[in-house]
Amino acid sequence: MIAINNLTFEIGARALYDEANWHIKPGEKIGLIGANGTGKTTLLKIIVGDYKPTSGTISMAKDLTIGYLNQDLLSYSSDKNILHVAMEAFERQNQLHDEIEILLQKLETEYTEDLLHKLSDRQHEFEALDGYNIEYKAHEILAGLGFSEADTHRKLSEFSGGWRMRVMLAKILLQAPDILLLDEPTNHLDLPSIQWLEDYLKAFEGAVIIVSHDRWFLDKVINRTVESRKGKLTVYAGNYSFYLEEKAQREEIQRGEFKNQQSKIKQEERLIERFRAKASKAKMAQSRIKALDKLERVDDVDDDNPSVNFSFRFSKQSGRHVVTLEDVEKKYPTIDILEGGEAVIEKGDKIALIGANGKGKSTLLRIIAGADKEFKGKCETGHNVSQTFFAQHQLEALHLENTALQELQSFAPKHSETELRTILGSFLFTGDDVFKKIKVLSGGEKSRVALAKALTADANFLILDEPTNHLDIASVNILIQALDQFEGTFIVVSHDRFFLDNIANKIWFIEDKKIKQYPGTYAEFDEWYAKRKLQAKLNPAPAPQPKKEEKKEQAPIAQTNGKSTENKHQTLKKLNQDLTKMEDDMAELEKTIKQLEAQLADDKLYNDAAKLKEINNTYQKKKLDLGVIQQKWDALAEQIMELEA
Secondary structure, eight states: OEEEEEEEEEETTEEEEEEEEEEEOTTOEEEEEOOTTSSHHHHHHHHHTSSOOSEEEEEEOTTOOEEEEOGGGGGOOOSSBHHHHHHTTOHHHHHHHHHHHHHHHHHHHOOOHHHHHHHHHHHHHHHHTTGGGHHHHHHHHHHHTTOOTTGGGSBGGGSOHHHHHHHHHHHHHHHOOSEEEEESTTTTOOHHHHHHHHHHHHHOSSEEEEEOSOHHHHHHHOSEEEEEETTEEEEESSOHHHHHHHHHHHHHHHHHHHHHHHHHHHHHHHHHHHHTTSGGGHHHHHHHHHHHHHOOOOOOOOOOOOOOOOOOOOSSOOOSEEEEEEEEEEEOSSOEEEEEEEEEEETTOEEEEEOOTTSSHHHHHHHHHTOOOOOEEEEEEOTTOOEEEEOGGGGTTSOTTSBHHHHHHHHOTTSOHHHHHHHHHHTTOOGGGGGSBGGGSOHHHHHHHHHHHHHHSSOSEEEEESTTTTOOHHHHHHHHHHHHHOOSEEEEEOSOHHHHHHHOSEEEEEETTEEEEEOSOHHHHHHHHHHHHHHHHHSOOOOOOOGGGTTOOOOOGGGOHHHHHHHHHHHHHHHHHHHHHHHHHHHHHHHHHHHHHHHHTOGGGGGOHHHHHHHHHHHHHHHHHHHHHHHHHHHHHHHHHHHHO
16 A cells, blocks of 8 residues: 655754665554654655655555545634535535536526536536535534534534544544544544544544554554664554554563673673783784674663652642532533532542543643632532642743753742752653753643642642543553552542552533543443443333323333343334334435436426426435435434344
């Protein structure tokens, strides 16, 4: 599909890639990984032709279609509605639709054989390209990425950069190219949208290359991992977890080879040193020196996994109840967030607050932090609680003229310079990096400085809103280690499921305007929630009973197998009835479509341009209706098969 041979790409005197090789095969799902600055995004730009390699070749078929999602698209804006922008993916179908409309208008006043043939050709091609279903497909993908039906009619320019990026992702997915290049596709998605994208990409027939710092997402989607490191591209035949295991094994072998070689080199050097002064052995010594110079050296293994080597301190322990929420009500003009919210954060809780965007996660954090006073009810902070609140807006509060070290010194004056440099070192600021001014740091580097500040505060309660944004995998691992060592209490919002699974012992989620809790890890919650959704499908909520029967208590369905089986049979019966009704509707539509096709095939019709346009519009509508009902039939049939399994 794509062959990269002996690729060299230089930036100034630095070679980002040095004779790198990689062959991309059809259908592969690839995760392109590596530390920041190793050239992952650059490589994608080289593949699409935005950058030219210094040397080497990139070969691909001329008709290969590429869909490229990159962070530059954040700046794209348009006054067209997002449905229109997404449907720009169907370039040929849109062109045909416009041509058909023009031809139909011409036929109202001008009747020629040439126009009739052109109309017929355009209609056949439009149908062959599934043109009658493109709007349905666009709605489906936009819904999967979190847009409501009302949103599809809003202008793209009305949305924030993150939501505009979702529209661009929808447009690229609708293009259905031969290969997708996705640079941080989960950056602006919430959990439901990330899970939808996972399922979409797993079913996608083309090849996919993903640059992402989301380990959980990579594990779910990819079947190949390619590491960009030291100018080379190394392929691993599995997902990210497989890569970690395989790399550890390779490094263990390399470490052993390095030690053995070093031992032999030292032995040779001792022999050379011993005999080079003796005239009778000088020739032999020179021969060994030459052999040693020609020896291909094995490199030692670099440690790519920095660890946190400092401990967090706070001067006082909090009481048992850190925060108590009672009957909390929070509303905005267009949405109600909480109604009768009740919860308690206890000492030692490590809470992950999860859910879709717009459900009120950040609002709840601000209420807990005391940053939002406009709510009803009570939010009470417990005895001896000292808190620090990290949110993305705090990146803007960094002092641009300060160095990273000065920023921490001004915030945590009780810490020595050595301690602060150690903290910054743990957040990947090594050597002279601590003297870089804030204004020259990248978004990820600023995030790490702000996090280091939050974790050096004398606080026994941390409130963290999206702390993993802009962090690479190594930085996320550092934050995991830091929070694992933290002996206080914290609540965190993040869409990084690997991060959440490694730091949380409780899961909070907002449902039906209430704060709900699950006592366990994210992986345990994910499994429980999936079973809960399946159970809801198998046993739909019963219809409301008349008031006189409301006092009767019914045993939960799960208590008796007989009741559960009976409900399952009833559900299956109802679904099969719906399926039969859909099949009847489809048969009726197909019959109508054939009748319309027969009318369109009648040459006499083309003498009446108005009648021709009317029948053609009806024909197009019926085809669209049939496509929609076929999609619904497929979904219903799949649900029935799951129940019958």
